[in-house]
Amino acid sequence: MKTTMLLAFLFLSTLVGAQDLEGAWKMTHQNGKEVTEIEYIKIYQDNYFAFGAKQVSDNHFIGAGGGPYSLDSDKYIETLDFFTLDPLQVGNSTSFKLDLVNGKMVISGNTDNGMLVEIWEKLPEQKDALTGNWVITGRKRGEEISRSTPGARRTVKILSGGRFQWIAFNSETKEFSGTGGGTYTAKDGKYVETITFFSRDDSRVGAELGFDFKVIDGEWHHSGLSSKGDPIYEIWTPYAIGYKGK
Structure with missing residues (x-):
């Protein structure tokens, strides 16, 4: 029935x-x-x-x-x-x-x-400066920024409706490296995410991580401490621009 x-x-x-x-x-x-x-x-x-x-x-x-x-x-x-x-x-x-x-x-x-x-x-509608589909294209170590062009192996982060999910994978070898996601807020230069699932460690669910962010020339600059406590500075580019495909 x-x-x-x-x-x-x-x-x-x-x-x-x-x-x-x-x-x-x-x-x-x-x-x-x-x-x-x-x-x-x-x-x-x-x-x-x-x-x-x-x-x-x-x-x-x-x-x-x-x-x-x-x-x-x-x-x-x-x-x-x-x-x-x-x-x-x-x-x-x-x-x-x-x-x-x-x-x-x-x-x-x-x-x-x-x-x-x-x-x-x-789920309830939410939009902010980071709403979008992103691919990582750069990292900063010290004062030096290194850039890369995403290929078959890439890391994507999709944000919409107050939810986020990142995924690291290789679409040619079909290898999957990891994913995590949950809820987030992005306001006044502060990005805060709360983990609701994590493929590598279930015990991380419920953890809250805070970062600084800026959108510079259409790219998301993301800085703070990783889930392991290591300093990070990442640059994310809109997926349609950063990933050129085959």
């Missing part, structure tokens, strides 16, 4: 565009069942998406995935740059049907495991 109701929900579709998705979303139902034991958060920004999943009871990291997406009317296509649950899927594109109804997003389609229907609820 629940699955029938969800499928009927799809007929109430509205025309949507890529910008309508921008922000952060939380999965509430999958294939007719309420999602309570695992928290899935998905962020969309600047034609890129990333999701992270953790077990609610003990904050154990479950998985992550993401990459570029496109949306034309209700035809939604995801291409995976990284996917911890099945790395062999990296590089593949999958087409779904997507509908927005009453502040909820319904994604449906046929997969290798059968019909998939997901319902996502949008």
Whole structure:
């Protein structure tokens, strides 16, 4: 009965565009069942998406995935740059049907495991100077700034809807190095993030980290202490500019 109701929900579709998705979303139902034991958060920004999943009871990291997406009317296509649950899927594109109804997003389609229907609820809208999809292109050590051009191996950080997620991966070898995410604020030159999931160490969940930030010539200059207490100064460039692709 629940699955029938969800499928009927799809007929109430509205025309949507890529910008309508921008922000952060939380999965509430999958294939007719309420999602309570695992928290899935998905962020969309600047034609890129990333999701992270953790077990609610003990904050154990479950998985992550993401990459570029496109949306034309209700035809939604995801291409995976990284996917911890099945790395062999990296590089593949999958087409779904997507509908927005009453502040909820319904994604449906046929997969290798059968019909998939997901319902996502949008989290409160938030925008600030750092809202965007970023790729790291520089670091400062002492007074010297070193620059690099992101290639197949790159580190991305996507911020939207008051949520952030960073991911380090290699899209050619399909190697995944790590990810973490949570909530953040960026105000008056102070960037503060609270970790809600971390692939390398579940015990870091709940930690709050504060940094200084400036946006200089469209780039995010980020400085402070890392989660290990080491001084850092990073330069992040908008992904569409910093990453040139193959």
